[in-house]
Amino acid sequence: MPAAAGDFLLGGDRRVSRLGFGAMRLALGGRVRHPEAGVAVLRRAVELGVNHIDTAGFYGFGDLQAHEMIRQALSPYPADLVIATKVGPLLEGGVVPTGQASAGQLRGLVEEDLRRLGRDCLDLVYLRVGGMGQPGGESIGERFAALAELRGEGLIRHLGVSNVDAIQLAEARSVAPVAAVQNHFHVNHRGDSDVLTRCEQEGIAYVPFFPLGGGRDPIDQAPIVRVATRYRASTAQVALAWLLARSPVTLAIPGTSSLDHLAENTAAAGLRLTADDLTALAG
Template sequence: MSTSSPRPAEASGTFALGGDLPVNRLGYGAMQLTGPGVWGEPKDPDEAVRVLRRAVELGVTFIDTADSYGPFVSERLIRKALHPYNDDIVIATKGGLTRPGPDDWRPVGRPEYLRQQLELSLRHLGLQRIDLYQLHRIDPRVPLADQLGELATLQQEGKIRHIGVSEVTVDQLKQARGIAEIVSVQNLYNLANRSAEDVLEYAEAENIAFIPWFPMATGELARPGGPLDAAAQQHGASPSQLALAWLLRRSPVMLPIPGTSRATHLEENLQAATLTLTDGEFEALTDAV
């Protein structure tokens, strides 16, 4: 059974990004704070601010966003809600996707563009240095050495603390590590979709944080009478909570960042950190796909 906790995210344990930046492993992804299609202002800006403040109250120390969420809407909301930031709060943002309109995402990895976006993120977040800056997508039209090389230069200038990458293969991650020190990788991964299993295994072997986006997708597993449904009923929890508990159990480098625009849903998500799966439950869910 789960037990309600005033700061449930702390029950997820910690991971040190780059070996020197500890965060509670269950974080918060701020993409859903924007309008439909990840475009424009939220329908309820006050609730967006409440969600962010409540996340911190509940023990979240790792908040993931991107300049393209809105664009810039998510970053500005984070500043409005949380600035000046508590010492233990780590804000990760991303650059490298441009937004012509709702649900439209296009990679742009030109060095001058990445520098411009980093400077804008610093301003919108109210920071002098981004703790974790991630290349949102590799732009196939620009040499990777130019894209990550610019981030490494910005790191040397003191504007970036650590560098991460998103949606990469193992080979691309190895190539990236030859250009800059990479402390995190953010790929699509959840209980129902483990196509990035090889990337996770490599990240775990190298002690690189693995940040699964779309972490709560459960698909057919949550159908009535299915494996997630049965385990959820046994724990008095929701299938989504079980899916998050499975991720946390799956690897010590896993940093799930479930997102929501409602405080009540946030509270439910974070209680997943207090769930303890037995070996049998974990293996049954693992084998169910």
């Protein structure tokens, strides 16, 4: 159960389980073919103790829209449920985002998320920067300031940044408090350790996207398989357990469109890796 992973005080006032749920695969890249199936997965996740769901307005294809599934499945929302969303990417008529919103366009995206999720205030909004390339190389201060203004109006509770480097994180923090960072990081993709260290120092939640590789980086390499075999666990469970062990500020948000995989992922919260396991996986 997610509670076995322990919890984290997000932004100093919202306590969430360190093992949550990512909604992307309910609408993109998963096996769900009907919204009702996604609704069932969401309801089961909350029944299992998940109280942190990560989504975005651009997670959707046709009738499969993450925001709408979340609202149908869970509204009226449990009092302890934290829904995080991301703004910044623009679909521009397609399925994959191809543009970035300007500072002046962010209000409309936030208001749309409020409407689609059926909320008066969004718990956590990330400014998602750039595409799928490496972070860095552009200023985010003006756009983050636009979100900070919406936070001041009570439309957003906490702010985060996604796909940023250490310089961009520092720039955002000079504008307004940052409660969470969502970057690419997992057991076989560890290049973001400097940002993770900064988050540890500042008590900022670090929420890796693609915690199981996202289909890009396999997690069935020999060291992971050996640890998984020893515990009679799956490689996905070991990868999630590694993230939770890597730092007390990491929050894992594995996504799935399968009830069986949901049960497997949440069970990873109870897997405790030893120091020897971590050394083996470091190699």
